[in-house]
Amino acid sequence: MAKKLLMGNEAFAHAALEAGVNVVAGYPGTPSSELVETVAKLHADGAARDVHVEWSTNEKAALEVLAGASYCGARALFTCKQVGLNVASDALMSLNYVGVRGGCVLFVADDPGPISSQTEQDTRRFAAFAKVPVLDPSTPDEGFAMMKAAFDLSERYDTPVIVRPTTRICHASTFFEVEPETHGRPLPEDGFQKNPKWVIFPKRAYEGHGQINRRLARIAWDYDNDPALARFNQVVEGGGEGAPRVGIVTGGVSSAYAREALALIEREAAAADLSVPAWRLLAVGTPYPFPAETAAAFAEGLTDVIVFEELDSVLEEEMLKLAGVRHLSLRVHGKLTGAANDRGENTAEGIAGRLGRFFDRTSGTDGLADLAARTIGANHLSYEGPLPVRPPVLCAGCPHRGSFYAVKQALRGREAVLCGDIGCYTLGNAQPLDAVDTCLCMGAGITMAQGFAVAEPGKKQVAFVGDSTFFASAITGIANAVYNGHDVTFAILDNATTAMTGSQPHPGTGVTLMGERRRPIVIEEVLHGLGVQHIGFANPHSLEGSVAAARAAIDFEGPSAIIFRAPCIQLKKPDAPVVINAEACTGCKKCITAIGCPGIGFDAARRGPKSGERGQAFVDESLCDGCSLCAQVCPFGAIEGAPKAAEEGGAR
Amino acid sequence: MINVLLAGVGGQGTVLAAKVLASAAAARGWQVRTAETIGMAQRGGNVTSHVRMGSDGEEVFSPLITPGTADMVIALEPGEAARALPYLASGGVLVTATTAIQPVTAALASVPYRAGDVVAGLADALQGGSFLFVPVDDAALMHELGGASRKSLNMMLLAVAVAQGRVPLTLDEVKSAVEACVKPQFVAMNLEAIDHAVAAYG
Numbered sequence: 007m008a009k010k011l012l013m014g015n016e017a018f019a020h021a022a023l024e025a026g027v028n029v030v031a032g033y034p035g036t037p038s039s040e041l042v043e044t045v046a047k048l049h050a051d052g053a054a055r056d057v058h059v060e061w062s063t064n065e066k067a068a069l070e071v072l073a074g075a076s077y078c079g080a081r082a083l084f085t086c087k088q089v090g091l092n093v094a095s096d097a098l099m100s101l102n103y104v105g106v107r108g109g110c111v112l113f114v115a116d117d118p119g120p121i122s123s124q125t126e127q128d129t130r131r132f133a134a135f136a137k138v139p140v141l142d143p144s145t146p147d148e149g150f151a152m153m154k155a156a157f158d159l160s161e162r163y164d165t166p167v168i169v170r171p172t173t174r175i176c177h178a179s180t181f182f183e184v185e186p187e188t189h190g191r192p193l194p195e196d197g198f199q200k201n202p203k204w205v206i207f208p209k210r211a212y213e214g215h216g217q218i219n220r221r222l223a224r225i226a227w228d229y230d231n232d233p234a235l236a237r238f239n240q241v242v243e244g245g246g247e248g249a250p251r252v253g254i255v256t257g258g259v260s261s262a263y264a265r266e267a268l269a270l271i272e273r274e275a276a277a278a279d280l281s282v283p284a285w286r287l288l289a290v291g292t293p294y295p296f297p298a299e300t301a302a303a304f305a306e307g308l309t310d311v312i313v314f315e316e317l318d319s320v321l322e323e324e325m326l327k328l329a330g331v332r333h334l335s336l337r338v339h340g341k342l343t344g345a346a347n348d349r350g351e352n353t354a355e356g357i358a359g360r361l362g363r364f365f366d367r368t369s370g371t372d373g374l375a376d377l378a379a380r381t382i383g384a385n386h387l388s389y390e391g392p393l394p395v396r397p398p399v400l401c402a403g404c405p406h407r408g409s410f411y412a413v414k415q416a417l418r419g420r421e422a423v424l425c426g427d428i429g430c431y432t433l434g435n436a437q438p439l440d441a442v443d444t445c446l447c448m449g450a451g452i453t454m455a456q457g458f459a460v461a462e463p464g465k466k467q468v469a470f471v472g473d474s475t476f477f478a479s480a481i482t483g484i485a486n487a488v489y490n491g492h493d494v495t496f497a498i499l500d501n502a503t504t505a506m507t508g509s510q511p512h513p514g515t516g517v518t519l520m521g522e523r524r525r526p527i528v529i530e531e532v533l534h535g536l537g538v539q540h541i542g543f544a545n546p547h548s549l550e551g552s553v554a555a556a557r558a559a560i561d562f563e564g565p566s567a568i569i570f571r572a573p574c575i576q577l578k579k580p581d582a583p584v585v586i587n588a589e590a591c592t593g594c595k596k597c598i599t600a601i602g603c604p605g606i607g608f609d610a611a612r613r614g615p616k617s618g619e620r621g622q623a624f625v626d627e628s629l630c631d632g633c634s635l636c637a638q639v640c641p642f643g644a645i646e647g648a649p650k651a652a653e654e655g656g657a658r
Numbered sequence: 659m660i661n662v663l664l665a666g667v668g669g670q671g672t673v674l675a676a677k678v679l680a681s682a683a684a685a686r687g688w689q690v691r692t693a694e695t696i697g698m699a700q701r702g703g704n705v706t707s708h709v710r711m712g713s714d715g716e717e718v719f720s721p722l723i724t725p726g727t728a729d730m731v732i733a734l735e736p737g738e739a740a741r742a743l744p745y746l747a748s749g750g751v752l753v754t755a756t757t758a759i760q761p762v763t764a765a766l767a768s769v770p771y772r773a774g775d776v777v778a779g780l781a782d783a784l785q786g787g788s789f790l791f792v793p794v795d796d797a798a799l800m801h802e803l804g805g806a807s808r809k810s811l812n813m814m815l816l817a818v819a820v821a822q823g824r825v826p827l828t829l830d831e832v833k834s835a836v837e838a839c840v841k842p843q844f845v846a847m848n849l850e851a852i853d854h855a856v857a858a859y860g
Contacts (some may be wrong), residue, residue, distance in 0.1 A: 009684070011677060011680055011681065011690075011692075022771060035695075071668075081844065098683070121695075135833070145691075145719075169785040174693060174721055174722065177693070177694060177695075177723035178691060178692065178693040178789050179677075179680070179692045179693070179694075179721075180689075180690060180691050180721075181680075181684050181690060181806070198676065216700070259720075259721075262719040262720045262721070263719075265719040265720075266719045266724065269719075270724065270727075294858075352723045353724070355725055356725050358724075381726075382724065382726070382745065383724055383725045384725060384726050384727055385726040385743075385744060385747065385748065386748055387724065387743045387744060387746060387783050387784070388743065388744075388774065388783065389740035389743055389779045389780060389783060390776050390779070391740075391776060391779050392736050392769045392770075392771055393740055393741060393776075394737045394758075394760065394761045394764055394771045396667065396703045396704050397703070397761075397762045415828050525691050603753075604761070607760055607764065610770075626760075633720075636727075
């Protein structure tokens with residue numbers, strides 16, 4: 007056993023491999039992506055044996071692949087971010103009715119904040135809706151143990167099981183002891199057993215629903231009583247003397263924050279000679295089905311309970327239900343009463359402040375709220391001057407910049423709606439490009455553009471979509487446009503990778519996580535097969551050709567496409583940086599205000615014959631990728647760089 | 659408990675410095691938790707790494723540092739030092755590089771962002787109390803060591819911070835951790851940079 011500093015997601019990959027997982031499939035999405043990547047890396051290194059790992063085309067495809075494998079007795083692991091479960095939900099809902107055979111675990115990462123997501127949906131809620139048990143780690147170490155327990159639980163009841171960490175668990179690191187080599191569990195020799203139970207007719211669904219209800223009751227009992235699962239629900243006591251009258255219920259990373267906050271309050275109170283009431287804390291790691299017996303034992307003798315959890319009020323509602331069903335005289339404080347954040351992340355200092363108020367109000371202590379506000383989470387230091395804002399931007403040399411700029415140039419003088427999508431190119435929304443008017447969910451731009459075309463036929467519609475998103479969720483939308491004859495243009499930004507989530511391969515790259523190379527699926531062949539009659543090509547680093555190709559596609563009546571093709575800068579060596587000719591730069595700032603590249607700045611102190619006292623642009627050589635888009639935008643020929651026209655974008 | 663916040667801009671090596679520190683602490687047998695901001699924040703955005711070490715054998719719960727409790731704030735960029743200021747505990751050390759990294763928005767901003775103003779403001783804010791402020795002229799260090807040493811800025815600042823002697827870790831422990839965590843071909847370069855920086859600012 008080696009001790010390694012591992013990020014939560016890396017540790018969960020090790021845990022699944024140590025549990026003998028046979029098949030791992032998912033679709034990338036922050037904060038979940040590193041799990042699949044770690045499995046692939048360990049497989050490539052020869053440390054993870056007898057395991058199949060893949061990026062599937064989308065989450066629904068991944069879960070269905072795994073359902074089949076599980077029916078054969080394979081241990082199967084699905085990964086996605088919270089919104090990915092929406093895509094896979096059709097498969098999940100039915101899979102729970104049919105049941106599984108080999109352990110089937112869904113690793114679904116939630117993103118309170120949200121830090122890099124489009125919703126703050128709560129997968130604990132989704133689990134309850136789908137009637138699937140869920141485990142919710144409060145630390146990476148607990149998640150490591152939960153991942154293994156989840157496979158066992160899944161097989162004990164033939165149920166899918168969700169493990170739901172949040173960003174702060176996925177991306178926190180600590181030291182783990184892991185096996186140097188793992189093997190997938192041998193598959194049962196009898197293989198897939200044909201049986202009517204695998205076919206979901208209405209009668210089967212009715213029967214399955216009964217099985218689900220019965221097993222959920224048993225699982226709740228296990229959460230209360232089976233040491234392998236009950237250990238995820240911890241009760242601790244602290245504070246002053248006597249039996250506690252106040253309690254704290256926590257879930258996920260809020261359990262860690264609350265423990266931290268209590269320690270800080272106790273330290274500060276001791277220093278200020280104030281007393282903290284006796285308290286009891288229940289950290290719930292198994293939120294659904296709710297471990298009601300554990301919670302009832304915890305609530306014994308308590309008059310007030312405050313609940314700290316991120317996203318929805320799942321635990322708070324369970325505590326209210328418990329109080330109602332058992333006629334407890336228990337007041338429950340939390341999101342629903344305004345005593346906890348109704349959205350966003352929790353923090354230790356935020357919880358400390360709320361705990362101070364809670365103690366003062368419910369325990370008759372005096373001054374804990376004031377103490378927490380004064381001493382926790384502040385040092386009274388401040389810097390008043392202006393600080394740089396660092397919003398996420400397209401990288402210097404990013405091919406998307408040229409694509410957006412060219413489409414906007416081609417549309418000059420025409421009314422148009424630009425539908426964006428999910429990926430790096432959502433950043434085309436920022437000034438000065440300002441080229442994304444809508445963004446809804448994966449693949450939606452393609453189809454939303456068609457709705458705009460129906461409702462506002464006088465305008466032009468352009469839908470931007472990346473290559474990975476094209477395969478994940480744009481193809482059915484394009485078929486819809488061809489079938490229903492919508493006059494829209496699809497701008498496909500093919501940078502040969504899934505860039506936003508860290509350069510994962512996809513069907514258009516032909517490279518798989520198992521190290522195989524096969525013929526890539528070619529985007530223009532797909533478009534042709536779907537019946538798109540106009541398919542143009544452009545190299546986004548070549549402005550003139552890109553504008554012409556965009557104009558031709560936009561002018562075409564009926565669904566048309568233009569493929570902007572150039573690799574993500576993360577995949578290539580940078581070219582020589584461009585050079586500003588100080589003799590020619592007029593200081594007009596066009597290079598900055600037109601394309602907003604982080605590689606160009608403005609220095610008010612620079613002087614030249616054409617710029618007078620205005621100052622001049624300068625190139626940050628550490629960032630410039632040498633794409634030379636700026637050289638093509640400069641009206642005065644003041645930027646020198648090798649134009650990339652030689653590698654004109656074209657059909658593969 | 660020792661809390662160290664590392665702040666910088668994407669690509670500066672904040673996360674690797676956190677890893678080196680965590681390894682040094684783990685070698686002592688302390689429980690360690692680290693966390694970092696990644697995702698959309700990575701693209702030209704600010705990156706912070708939190709390192710929490712149970713130096714008295716206590717249990718570390720949260721992966722994130724509570725503001726006002728960081729024993730050391732190590733900033734690879736002065737604006738990020740100013741942003742991290744609320745994290746500093748009384749008696750804490752703030753080490754910062756003094757060279758500004760201008761964001762793309764700076765070219766369009768009406769009020770200029772100047773490193774000198776920020777460093778002077780930080781010195782002002784930290785004056786008089788129990789704080790220790792160590793501005794490091796990274797441009798001068800790079801000039802003395804050669805351009806390639808920019809990649810070692812993270813290790814240099816980490817070493818300078820530890821060398822202030824306000825946390826119970828030694829420079830030798832940091833160097834051993836560098837040897838364990840950094841790719842072999844870069845170890846010598848980093849150790850040389852560390853020695854040079856500590857000679858100037860230790």
